[in-house]
Amino acid sequence: MKNVFLESHNIKNLHFGFGQFNYHLIKGLYQAEIDDFKMTLHAKNLSKLKDEFGNYFDYKKYQSFRRYPLLRIRKKYDLWHSLNQNIKIEPYHNIPYLLTVHDVNFIEEESSDMDHERNVRFREKLERSHAITYISNFAKASTHKYFDVPNVPEYVIYNGNPIREVTLPENHQPKQISKKPYLFSIGEFTPRKNFHTLVEMLALLPDFNLILSGNNNTAYADGKLAATIQKHNLQDRVIITGKIGDLDKQYYLQNCAAFVFPSLREGFGIPPIEAMRFGKPVFLSHNTSLPEIGGEHAFFWEHYDPKYMAQVVENGMHTFETNRETYENAYIKRAQSFDWNATAKQYEDVYRRLLGF
Structure with missing residues (x-):
């Protein structure tokens, strides 16, 4: 059975945007009940993921040394999904590769020198991509503004809303509240x-x-x-x-x-x-x-x-x-x-195209 590798180690940072994206996309893919291809999660703390998702996913433990070229993951997955543009973990082999771009804010925040390490690394990710997804039309436009984007399929897939239903108990109150509006x-x-x-x-x-x-x-x-x-x-x-x-x-x-x-x-x-x-x-x-x-x-x-x-x-x-x-x-x-289940379904459709279904 074909296997999609989700480079998802940023799931550890749930108080930040990348962590939220990783978690909610993975949860949406779990709820999609896909049964004709497998997906592998890459994370440092696998026990929590296994407790929540069981054997629906395969799992590979994150090791930071995998960022070095000679020590990259050598298994030839049928598709590698880099869940954000900052990830340093890459596959050793040239295999089908999907890149999700959240933003290119690093151009303004870090360096506009296109030979800067950060920009070079992003350009290399673009060049190895067989398809690219963006979380907004703005993210797509700004990527095209600063970089030569390869002629591969591109998709804009909006994030979902983490708060689908209001689950606040009536008696819940934080430690710090305001006495006026x-x-x-x-x-x-x-x-x-x-x-x-x-x-x-x-x-x-x-x-x-x-x-x-x-x-x-x-x-x-x-x-x-x-x-x-x-x-x-x-x-x-x-x-x-x-x-x-x-x-x-x-x-x-x-x-x-x-x-x-x-x-x-x-x-x-x-x-x-x-x-x-x-x-x-x-x-x-x-x-x-x-x-x-x-x-x-x-x-x-x-x-x-x-x-x-x-x-x-x-x-x-x-x-x-x-x-x-x-x-x-x-x-x-x-x-x-903005619904994460719908978002996950769109990613599933992209996976299927790249897997040749």
Whole structure:
């Protein structure tokens, strides 16, 4: 029976986008009940995966030394799927190869020198690909902008929404809550997420607090963000939770006044569609993939002047409140259109084409 190798070792990082992508795609493929080809998961901690998925998948333990060319995996799988563009683990042999591109943000964040190691490695991944999938049209367009993409089949397959159903118990409450209406955002605390602009905006929105969740063990959190909070004396109105679990995230989404996401660069943008699942107004940067993902009922910032951002929120909240039922229904409908089972089925179809079914 033919076997697809899923280079999925990033599944260990479930608090980050790649980890979420790995887990939810694998879960969707499991629920697809494929019985005419096998799939092999590649991960460091196999016991948790085996407990959840049993013998549906084959398993191979991740070893970091496999990144070195002479020590690469030599088994000739019928198809190798590299689940993101940053993976250093590659097959030893030239076998059918599918690459999923989430973004090429490293061009702006690391180096625009096309001879830089990161860019060379990505170009090599493109050149060995027999097909390429992208998580958004923006990811596809930006890849073509900076790189010569080989003449192979290309597919845009949207991510699903991790929150398909609201599973929040009525009595659940996080340790940190706001005593007045609050705006909510989530993500790793990096310059790309642009959280400090929310703090500057908050100084002009006295009726709201701001809750920020995600990995805040970063230089940006301790530097630019902390300095902005102190500058505006907003220590009592900005609540930083750190990493949170699914139930806390659902609580903050269900109870926020609005979801705010001023990110500078996204390949897709899952948090906004999670917020939409709760019928919440979403305020997003009008750049990269976010207009594509946010849709016609999202509210957008064209730039980050604090007065302008605050005005967009005030106007948007008025529009939302005066058309609440229409907007809530539109948000929920859009959120439910991003479905991991449907996403997995599209990947299954790509696998079948490359396997020659």
